[in-house]
Amino acid sequence: MNILITGASRGIGAAAYALLKKTGSNVVGHSTKGSDALIAGDLMDPGAPRDIWDTALDELDGRIDVLVNNAGIYEAVADNAADDEWHAAWNRTLTVNLQAAADLCRLAVSHFLDRGGGGRIVNIASRAAYRGDSPQHWHYAASKAALVGMTKTIARGYASDGVLCFGVAPGFTVSEMTAEYLQGRGGAQILADIPLGRVATTDEVAEVIRWLATEAPASATGSVIDVNGASYVR
Secondary structure (H helix, E strand, O other), rough: OOEEOOOOOOOOHHHHHHHHHHHHEEEEEEOOOOOOOOOEOOOOOOOHHHHHHHHHHHHHHOOOOOOEEOOOOOOOOOOOOOOHHHHHHHHHHHHHHHHHHHHHHHHHHHHHHHHHOOOEEEEEOOOHHHHHHOOOHHHHHHHHHHHHHHHHHHHHHHHOOOOOEEEEEEOOEEEOOHHHHHOOOOOOHHHHHHOOOOOOOOOHHHHHHHHHHHHHHHOOOOOOEOOOOOOOOO
């Protein structure tokens, strides 16, 4: 199976990239700056999604079976920030978290349909899509809620063509980016909000991504799987 995953340099993306390769898939990964192993692409650039897609398609001999939209940003902006700062933060978050993912989904759907149908998309959303986020992250929650809506729209619109679309909604996840915070005072507050008593690991989220990308039954299309230790149930 040929898979493209964005945001594969760290955190959930790196764990999913490694697991998908380990379990036998041909995987091409992306990161903003790229590396010897990863395609470079700044998702603030409107042309980046198509460049990333075309490069991955070349590396995978003209066939992509699965797109995993994992790339995203989580940047705060105060609710009383100056208008210019507020608008810039919303523009950056919506561009990276939603528009770039939408562009890649469109390219994937077109590719799947052109070859006669069949293919999978896995969009990485967030618990924030359902329960909201902090007062500094209106834009982040909004971007992830919109990503969920898009996921369900694709699932409904193209299921008859064999195009399946799933979502994953992690809560707080332990990684190299969050380890220090979890060890401080902020970590105690986060853990108190999680009935499981711990945050999810990147490996746990990666396993959900792997299953959706390669094994989940077709009837599950349109579903969004929570990985949050019951800190939000719906």
